[in-house]
Amino acid sequence: MSDASRILAGVILLTVVTIQFGGYFMTKIVRGQVPMTDFQKNFARAGHAHAGVLVILSLVGLLCVDQTNLGGFLLWVARLAIPIAAILMSGGFFASSAGKDRTQPNQFIWVLWLGAASLAVGVLTLGIGLIVA
16 A cells, blocks of 8 residues: 555544544434434434445545556545545535524535535546556
8 A cells, every 4th residue: 555545544544533423423313312303314314324434435445546557636536536525425414404493405415416526536537547457
């Protein structure tokens, strides 16, 4: 593993603590200790789940990225786009459901879609890079 991928993997692993805190907060939500609408509960679950899954996918991607022949900009896209997607997608779920008694997404739903685009660009770049290597 390259130094850049190793350091990035270490940083990504440190984010797991925030996901753990989110899990603790989710237990408060499902026990009714945090007042939320059903929509907000569903978006909180989705945000938490996407964070966890995409962090794992980010780590797997880092194991693969150094096996490609990608260089320069495309190498960094393959390294960073998936972890950025984890931040944007989970953040988009949380931000777009923020507010008292919200029953539909607010204007911050664009953050979720930006994260989805980052995920698509990252997995396509990495996947194609692996295939042509």
